[in-house]
Amino acid sequence: DGPALAQYSVKDMVIDGIPRGQAVKIRKFVDQLSPIEEPPTTVKKMEEFNRSLLDVRGIQLQEAAADSAFHCGVYDGKKVRVKVLLGDTKGIRQFMLHESIPPHPDIDTALGAVTEGNYVLNYILLVHPWYPHTLTEALVGTNKGREVVGDPLKFIRQVALPSARALAHLHRSRILHRGLSCDAMVWNPETQQAMLTDFRLAQSMDRTGQANEVDPNEGIPARYWAPEAMAGTFSEKADIWSLATVWSQVLSQRESPYDVTSNTLAVGGIASGALRPSLPAAHDDPSSSSSSS
Numbered sequence: 001d002g003p004a005l006a007q008y009s010v011k012d013m014v015i016d017g018i019p020r021g022q023a024v025k026i027r028k029f030v031d032q033l034s035p036i037e038e039p040p041t042t043v044k045k046m047e048e049f050n051r052s053l054l055d056v057r058g059i060q061l062q063e064a065a066a067d068s069a070f071h072c073g074v075y076d077g078k079k080v081r082v083k084v085l086l087g088d089t090k091g092i093r094q095f096m097l098h099e100s101i102p103p104h105p106d107i108d109t110a111l112g113a114v115t116e117g118n119y120v121l122n123y124i125l126l127v128h129p130w131y132p133h134t135l136t137e138a139l140v141g142t143n144k145g146r147e148v149v150g151d152p153l154k155f156i157r158q159v160a161l162p163s164a165r166a167l168a169h170l171h172r173s174r175i176l177h178r179g180l181s182c183d184a185m186v187w188n189p190e191t192q193q194a195m196l197t198d199f200r201l202a203q204s205m206d207r208t209g210q211a212n213e214v215d216p217n218e219g220i221p222a223r224y225w226a227p228e229a230m231a232g233t234f235s236e237k238a239d240i241w242s243l244a245t246v247w248s249q250v251l252s253q254r255e256s257p258y259d260v261t262s263n264t265l266a267v268g269g270i271a272s273g274a275l276r277p278s279l280p281a282a283h284d285d286p287s288s289s290s291s292s293s
Contacts, residue, residue: 018152026152046099047112049075049127054114056082061116061123065091068200070128079130080111083200087115087122095124097202102173106166108186108197128197131186135159135194138187139250149251159194159250166196167243171236174205178234180242181221182249203234223257223266230271241277248277 013023055074064071064084073082085091101109110126117123139145139159148154163185170177177184179201185194201220222230226241249257258275260266269275 022152026156046095046110049112049114051114051116054082054125054127056116056125059084061125065123070198073125073127075111075127081128081130083110083126083128085124085126087117087124091124094200095126097175097204098126098199100173100204101170101175101199104166104169106162106193106195107169108195131188131195131197133187133189134183135185135187135246135250136182136255139194140182140255141253145250145253149253155251158192160247162193163196163243163246167239170196170202171239175199175202176205176234176236177202177239177242178229179221180239180246181224182246184221185246222263223270225270227271227273230267244277244279248279251279 010020010023010027013026014020018026053076056071059071059073059082061084064082065086068083070081070083073080085094095113098110101107103109108128108131110128112127114125114127115122116125139148148158167177167180177196177199179198180196184196184198186197187193188195221242224242224245226238228235229238229241245257257277258266258269260269260275266275
């Protein structure tokens with residue numbers, strides 16, 4: 001989280017194995033780019049796009065609504081990413097949550113929405129800017145990823161700070177992401193920074209008295225979850241654990257957060273505390289860092 005990163009002192013860095021000179025530079029750099037942000041006060045109503053300008057002929061809407069993924073479309077001649085929601089109670093609730101997220105430069109929010117269908121079956125199509133790659137595709141096992149990992153200041157500027165700012169903004173907006181992973185972030189090729197996206201599992205903290213469960217059919221990123229999330233307890237702290245797991249995966253350049261082939265073993269290891277995010281010191285070779293405690 002933003003505040004947690006701001007409290008990472010030079011002394012803490014030295015204890016973690018970062019040379020003091022490098023730690024001082026990192027601390028100064030973070031201080032310059034970490035202004036105190038005020039809680040968001042306004043929410044912009046999502047624009048209703050012109051349906052005739054949206055080309056989704058390559059998207060099977062029913063399948064797209066089921067897989068919850070982003071799909072390629074074209075709006076007014078420009079390539080866009082489209083997320084399809086069913087127009088049922090659950091889909092409308094997801095749409096309202098998307099609409100409740102105040103704009104932020106580090107968050108990939110929808111540009112607008114259109115509706116499709118009839119009184120029997122209808123869909124809500126969220127239109128997002130075109131970002132060709134997730135964080136996994138852009139930075140894990142790629143030359144660009146190795147370049148970012150090889151420079152601690154570049155990693156902080158391009159991955160850690162923007163993702164921490166984005167998550168802190170969500171939490172100030174009373175929203176839990178609950179689905180953070182490398183695939184729930186995109187790489188902005190213009191700013192050369194990570195952006196938070198994919199709010200299919202997100203939930204308002206104001207839904208008091210309502211179940212905090214996650215539909216197992218949603219394709220949950222369990223390897224990124226905190227131990228308490230495995231038991232159904234989601235919180236800001238659990239989101240921060242997931243973000244640390246994302247950072248750990250990028251730094252280690254592994255295809256998965258942990259070197260455990262079985263999902264069952266991975267979930268058991270996280271729940272028991274045997275597996276946790278590992279953030280290597282700056283002088284370590286990221287590819288050789290351990291993912292277990």
